Amino acid sequence: MLEIKNLAKVFGDRVIFKGMDLTINDGDVLSIVGPSGIGKTTFLRILAGLLPADRGELILNNESLNISGDRQGAQVGVIFQDFNLFPQYTVKENVTLAPQLVKKLSKKEANNIADELLTNLGLEEQINQYPFQLSGGQKQRVAIARALAMKPGILAYDEPTSGLDAGSTERVIKVIKQLKEQGVTQLIVTHDLPLAQAVADKTFDFGTDVLRGGNL
Numbered sequence: 001m002l003e004i005k006n007l008a009k010v011f012g013d014r015v016i017f018k019g020m021d022l023t024i025n026d027g028d029v030l031s032i033v034g035p036s037g038i039g040k041t042t043f044l045r046i047l048a049g050l051l052p053a054d055r056g057e058l059i060l061n062n063e064s065l066n067i068s069g070d071r072q073g074a075q076v077g078v079i080f081q082d083f084n085l086f087p088q089y090t091v092k093e094n095v096t097l098a099p100q101l102v103k104k105l106s107k108k109e110a111n112n113i114a115d116e117l118l119t120n121l122g123l124e125e126q127i128n129q130y131p132f133q134l135s136g137g138q139k140q141r142v143a144i145a146r147a148l149a150m151k152p153g154i155l156a157y158d159e160p161t162s163g164l165d166a167g168s169t170e171r172v173i174k175v176i177k178q179l180k181e182q183g184v185t186q187l188i189v190t191h192d193l194p195l196a197q198a199v200a201d202k203t204f205d206f207g208t209d210v211l212r213g214g215n216l
């Protein structure tokens, strides 16, 4: 379970959001909607531990997560819009690198995890290819496999269907539903209402469900 309590972010003298309270239960899929520029990606970056928050708490499975923007570990997996794959590494290497470096798994253990994830995600034929050889939907599934290889407590996506055609969007919906069946807790920032309707247990509206402006 992820609990967000009274989270706030300020850029300069501008309160981007404050008073953010939200709970996501294990295995649930939450969609986060809201107009452009409202702070959704900023929130994901805070959740991923890449950007500091100015106030509040993030509690994942009863463990408090550091909100100072320099978190170690991989409790939260985030798939950003540009996927951030390592261009110089193959698909398999993209997935096996962090488990070996961060989790200190052996190459064999990391390979076994990668083979299973990549097969489940329909990427067995791409295992030895490089990111530039992949379609947008394939890159996204590699990013999902890479995040899942670290066994995160929660998986979050920033606009997972933007730039994808109808077929790839269907595939994303299938993957999200499949992960939900496996009990993975997921959070999806999206403008795609059909996607939200197809997969979400509940919706958080970043436009109306947080406070903004004024002082902290």
Ligand SMILES: Nc1ncnc2c1ncn2[C@@H]1O[C@H](COP(=O)(O)OP(=O)(O)OP(=O)(O)O)[C@@H](O)[C@H]1O
Binding pocket: 011, 012, 016, 034, 035, 036, 037, 038, 039, 040, 041, 042, 043
């Ligand atoms: N590093 C930064 N410094 C100052 N302001 C920033 C910074 N990053 C984002 N902002 C501002 O914070 C606000 C929220 O941006 P954010 O990217 O989180 O919005 P968003 O809801 O994800 O928008 P979109 O749906 O268009 O991606 C914007 O007004 C943006 O200009």
